[in-house]
Amino acid sequence: MTQHSTTAPRRGRPGNDRGDVITAAVSLFNQHGYEATTVGMIAEQLGVSKSAIYHHVASKEELLASALDRALSSLEGMLETANSSGRSPLERLEYVLRGTVQVLIDDLESVTLLLRLRGNTDLERQALQRRRNFNVAVAELVTEADDTGALRADIDPSVATRYVFGMVNSITEWYRPGGALSAEQIGDQIVNLVFNGLRPRSH
Amino acid sequence: MTQHSTTAPRRGRPGNDRGDVITAAVSLFNQHGYEATTVGMIAEQLGVSKSAIYHHVASKEELLASALDRALSSLEGMLETANSSGRSPLERLEYVLRGTVQVLIDDLESVTLLLRLRGNTDLERQALQRRRNFNVAVAELVTEADDTGALRADIDPSVATRYVFGMVNSITEWYRPGGALSAEQIGDQIVNLVFNGLRPRSH
Numbered sequence: 001m002t003q004h005s006t007t008a009p010r011r012g013r014p015g016n017d018r019g020d021v022i023t024a025a026v027s028l029f030n031q032h033g034y035e036a037t038t039v040g041m042i043a044e045q046l047g048v049s050k051s052a053i054y055h056h057v058a059s060k061e062e063l064l065a066s067a068l069d070r071a072l073s074s075l076e077g078m079l080e081t082a083n084s085s086g087r088s089p090l091e092r093l094e095y096v097l098r099g100t101v102q103v104l105i106d107d108l109e110s111v112t113l114l115l116r117l118r119g120n121t122d123l124e125r126q127a128l129q130r131r132r133n134f135n136v137a138v139a140e141l142v143t144e145a146d147d148t149g150a151l152r153a154d155i156d157p158s159v160a161t162r163y164v165f166g167m168v169n170s171i172t173e174w175y176r177p178g179g180a181l182s183a184e185q186i187g188d189q190i191v192n193l194v195f196n197g198l199r200p201r202s203h
Numbered sequence: 204m205t206q207h208s209t210t211a212p213r214r215g216r217p218g219n220d221r222g223d224v225i226t227a228a229v230s231l232f233n234q235h236g237y238e239a240t241t242v243g244m245i246a247e248q249l250g251v252s253k254s255a256i257y258h259h260v261a262s263k264e265e266l267l268a269s270a271l272d273r274a275l276s277s278l279e280g281m282l283e284t285a286n287s288s289g290r291s292p293l294e295r296l297e298y299v300l301r302g303t304v305q306v307l308i309d310d311l312e313s314v315t316l317l318l319r320l321r322g323n324t325d326l327e328r329q330a331l332q333r334r335r336n337f338n339v340a341v342a343e344l345v346t347e348a349d350d351t352g353a354l355r356a357d358i359d360p361s362v363a364t365r366y367v368f369g370m371v372n373s374i375t376e377w378y379r380p381g382g383a384l385s386a387e388q389i390g391d392q393i394v395n396l397v398f399n400g401l402r403p404r405s406h
Contacts, residue, residue, distance in 0.1 A: 033236065151401045155392070163396055166373025167366050174365060189358070193366055197400030198354045 016046055018056045022070065025063040026109040030116070034064060061123060068117075068127040071110035074103040075134050082141075089145035096138060097194065098187035100168050105175060105183040112172045138165065164194050219249055221259045225273065228266040229312040233319070237267060264326060271320075271330040274313035277306040278337050285344075292348035299341060300397065301390035303371050308378060308386040315375045341368065367397050 024045045028037045039060055043050045057063055078099035082092045104111045119125045142157040142164075151157070168190060175186075227248045231240045242263055246253045260266055281302035285295045307314045322328045345360040345367075354360070371393060378389075 149403070152399065152403050155396060155401060159392055160396065160401060162377065163370050163373070163393065164401075166376065167370035169376075170366070170369025170373055173369065173372075189362055190366065193358060193363065193400070195400050195402045196355065197396070197398050198358060198363060198367075199398045200352070200355050201404070 016048060016052070016056075018066075020046065021053060021056045022063055022066050023109070025060070026067040026113050029064065029067075030109055030112050034060075061121075064113075065123055067110045068114055068123075071103070071107055071114045072127065072130045072134070074107060075100065076130070078103055079134065079137055083137075088150070089141060089148055090150035093141050093145050094191055094195075096141060097164070097168065097191055098184075100165070101171065101187045101190060102183045104168070104171055105186070108172060108175060108177065115169055115172060135161070135165065167194070219251060219255070219259075221269075223249065224256060224259045225266055225269050226312070228263070229270040229316050232267065232270070233312055233315050237263075267316075268326055270313045271317055271326075274306070274310055274317045275330065275333045275337070277310060278303065279333070281306055282337065282340055286340075291353070292344060292351055293353040296344050296348050297394055297398075299344060300367070300371065300394055301387075303368070304374065304390045304393060305386045307371070307374055308389070311375060311378060311380065318372055318375060338364070338368065370397070 021042065025037070025042045028041055028045060031037075032041070037060070039050050039053050042060075042063070043053050046053075057066070079096060082095040082099060085092060085095065087095065114127060114131060117124045117128055117131075119128050139158050139161040142151070142161045145151050146153075146157045151160070171186065175181075181189075224245065228240070228245045231244055231248060234240075235244070240263070242253055242256050245263075245266070246256050249256075260269070282299060285298040285302060288295060288298065290298065317330060317334060320327045320331055320334075322331050342361050342364040345354070345364045348354055349356075349360045354363070374389065378384075384392075
């Protein structure tokens with residue numbers, strides 16, 4: 001994404017495309033808050049002028065909208081792939097758990113931004129509504145898995161969904177790019193813990 | 204805490220003690236951010252003058268310090284109670300899980316504030332260090348439980364601690380005072396999910 005051939009410059013200033021501008025903006029939003037971040041700070045971060053930023057986007061709000069859309073589209077696309085796979089509900093649930101971890105790690109800053117939204121503007125409320133729709137679809141998948149007898153009967157599916165994805169989302173609190181664990185390893189650990197719990201099976 | 208007899212006023216202005224001022228401040232810190240919250244806003248929230256606030260505390264930072272200390276002392280006290288109980292490591296771990304849920308729900312705003320700290324000042328860094336010490340002590344407890352064979356061998360204790368408390372802390376994202384679930388019920392659900400997982404035991 002950030003490596004461009006010098007002989008084939010992208011649209012806009014060389015070395016920065018729209019995606020780079022969004023990435024820089026999201027990082028600053030997470031660090032300083034959306035309100036406190038200015039287009040000037042984003043330009044400085046990228047070492048370009050403010051007008052270079054406005055070459056790519058019309059406003060700071062467009063950067064927020066694009067980042068949230070990027071995170072949400074990744075999650076929604078992953079869920080759609082899971083649900084069109086013809087696998088069992090339990091297999092699809094496992095796919096969604098691993099897939100959510102993958103999206104979270106691939107686009108850590110945008111997902112972090114999404115998870116911290118408080119719904120202060122129409123734009124934020126629309127993003128939160130899409131996030132709620134995703135959560136509802138996942139809860140339905142847990143219910144489906146439960147209906148096939150694949151889950152223990154004494155845990156309510158909607159409650160389980162809330163706790164399990166609380167655990168998955170908490171990865172944003174400690175994961176740092178270039179850390180020791182890959183998305184696959186974290187996915188394995190989460191799936192193991194969620195499905196099997198901490199107690200030995202034969203004890 | 205907020206109901207006072209009119210015939211026996213507390214120290215300071217009637218109707219507001221130091222604890223009320225901290226509670227109002229923390230709620231505003233969470234809503235607007237610490238930097239954006241002024242002592243004037245806290246006074247307005249309580250319907251008193253700014254000088255009435257300064258009767259109880261010397262500065263806004265003292266309010267932050269008191270709130271963080273309140274949350275951390277509750278967690279540390281609960282952990283000490285667990286560890287001095289003479290119970291098995293597994294029973295102590297279960298106690299700490301339920302106890303953390305209880306502290307989180309009893310003082311939701313202060314714990315939320317603690318969990319959102321970014322370490323921008325010395326005060327915040329000291330609070331984060333106390334939080335890390337608490338996490339280390341809990342991880343040691345999980346290791347102790349693991350050493351007695353009470354936990355499955357294929358999950359690393361430090362990894363398990365991170366995920367499990369990520370799940371517990373995520374309660375701050377959705378729990379609202381006066382909700383349908385009590386701290387005891389949430390504690391039961393967490394303990395059940397953490398120890399037993401979602402998969403049926405005999406399947």
